[in-house]
Amino acid sequence: MARIPTVRRLRPASGLEAVPLDWYGGDLDLSMFWDALSAVFPEGEKFFVRAVREHRDQITDPELRARVDAFIGQEAAHGTAHRALNRSLEDRLPGARVVDEQLRWVLAELAPKLFGPRQRLAITCALEHFTALLAKQLLEDPRHRQAIDPRLQALWLWHAYEEVEHEAVAFDVYQSVGGHALERGALMALTTALFVGFMGYFFARVAQDQGRASRPRTWARVAHFLWVRPGLTRRLVPDYLAYYRPGFHPESKNTGPLLAEWRERLFGAEGAVPLRERAA
Ligand SMILES: [Fe+2]
Numbered sequence: 001m002a003r004i005p006t007v008r009r010l011r012p013a014s015g016l017e018a019v020p021l022d023w024y025g026g027d028l029d030l031s032m033f034w035d036a037l038s039a040v041f042p043e044g045e046k047f048f049v050r051a052v053r054e055h056r057d058q059i060t061d062p063e064l065r066a067r068v069d070a071f072i073g074q075e076a077a078h079g080t081a082h083r084a085l086n087r088s089l090e091d092r093l094p095g096a097r098v099v100d101e102q103l104r105w106v107l108a109e110l111a112p113k114l115f116g117p118r119q120r121l122a123i124t125c126a127l128e129h130f131t132a133l134l135a136k137q138l139l140e141d142p143r144h145r146q147a148i149d150p151r152l153q154a155l156w157l158w159h160a161y162e163e164v165e166h167e168a169v170a171f172d173v174y175q176s177v178g179g180h181a182l183e184r185g186a187l188m189a190l191t192t193a194l195f196v197g198f199m200g201y202f203f204a205r206v207a208q209d210q211g212r213a214s215r216p217r218t219w220a221r222v223a224h225f226l227w228v229r230p231g232l233t234r235r236l237v238p239d240y241l242a243y244y245r246p247g248f249h250p251e252s253k254n255t256g257p258l259l260a261e262w263r264e265r266l267f268g269a270e271g272a273v274p275l276r277e278r279a280a
């Protein structure tokens, strides 16, 4: 039986303005990488929600419908929480708002002109695969948790957990509306190129506010982080390539034990994440 995600609402954090800009391990360059990622979440997640919701009426399986509703609830909550974080940064990193506005135009205005509904859903599946792979590393690799400022841990870990929890929802919707491996693979290749290009540009836009957009050391630092140590991108290559296999499914790797462990740590009675209402 497929996992049905749970919608949880994070209690709004206060005092985010006091979090230093080098909140990730005291490293401003790496912190800006995560800030750029946070800047793309609100509009990116709205795009995912639209892409999935557009197909909701075609879904006949009640379980998949329930998963879709939970997916929409989770992504909406993530967008709200990241927007609050991004706003707290705006005075210091105004580029985060520019990224948000530019991305809104790309995803809400341009993308529907270039791609049909099922193609936008395939793009969503591709990006959901990326986010789930990044999220697994945030949970699995203790170096990330040690680096994240304690005030931001709840937000990043809650989001990471739920990305793993709902990793297969968009994919299963895509399969159920007649998606096929060739289209999915082609759009993964295109999405990868666009994602890398846009993230590079958005990172540069955020880094510009700190006078670091054309500083070679900054780019070398981020490249080292992505490809060498801890190798955020390098580590996801095998699972990324698996996506191109015709029989691929996001839940084929059993993430049940990882989720069970983190459900207790984050949302259990002594859980680290302050929720508006704690599930029984
Ligand atoms: Fe999300």
Ligand SMILES: [Fe+2]
Binding pocket: 048, 075, 128, 131, 163, 166
């Ligand atoms: Fe997601």
